[in-house]
Amino acid sequence: MLRYADLRDLKALEALEAVCFREHRYRPEFLEWILKNARTATLVWVEAGEIAGSVMVLLENGQARVLSVAVHPSRRRGGIGRRLMEAAERVSRERGATAARLEVSTLNAPAIALYRGLGYRTEGVLPGYYSWGEDAFAMRKALEPNS
Numbered sequence: 741m742l743r744y745a746d747l748r749d750l751k752a753l754e755a756l757e758a759v760c761f762r763e764h765r766y767r768p769e770f771l772e773w774i775l776k777n778a779r780t781a782t783l784v785w786v787e788a789g790e791i792a793g794s795v796m797v798l799l800e801n802g803q804a805r806v807l808s809v810a811v812h813p814s815r816r817r818g819g820i821g822r823r824l825m826e827a828a829e830r831v832s833r834e835r836g837a838t839a840a841r842l843e844v845s846t847l848n849a850p851a852i853a854l855y856r857g858l859g860y861r862t863e864g865v866l867p868g869y870y871s872w873g874e875d876a877f878a879m880r881k882a883l884e885p886n887s
Contacts, residue, residue: 742827743792743799745782747775752791753782764872774798774807781831785811785820795824797840798834804832804883806842809851821854829858831884840883843869843876855879 745753750772757765768776774780774796779785783795793811797804806828813822832840843866844851869876 741786742783742823743786745773745775745784745791748833749784749791750775753794756791756794756810756812757808759812759834766808766871780807781828781835783827784796784832785822785824787815793824794830797828799832799835799837802836802838804828804835804837804840806840816850821851822858825854825858827853831879833885837883839880841878841880843878845870846875846877852877 747769750768753771754768760798768843774782777798779800780796780798782794782796784791791812792815793809796807798807799805806825809821809824811824812883820878829840841863842855842860844855846852846865860881863878863880864874866878868874
């Protein structure tokens with residue numbers, strides 16, 4: 741089941757971040773900021789009463805920036821990431837975004853394949869983008885009004 745997240749989900753989102761991004765995860769204060777910010781949308785996929793995945797989007801200047809996509813390791817490869825991204829794009833269009841962008845580690849082949857399969861195109865490489873030194877691809881997709 742897909743739904744919007746709120747502050748009651750903070751601990752569950754922290755736990756999901758911890759299992760998905762062991763070394764390089766968002767701090768609880770930033771997750772709280774995201775959940776409280778009117779320019780963001782956080783969607784979660786819930787199975788058996790537990791959050792199995794999340795997507796966080798920041799909307800500004802007619803663009804949606806995908807901040808994070810997380811799917812619990814035990815639930816990966818089942819379409820949750822795709823459903824979350826499609827929902828994030830739908831919400832972004834509803835809020836007036838005409839494009840979505842994201843950054844993804846050049847080493848994260850499964851995520852890159854997901855984004856390309858959804859129509860995202862690589863716009864360039866961002867050398868040393870992440871604080872730990874990894875490069876990232878900058879990716880973008882036009883959000884058509886009825887796509």
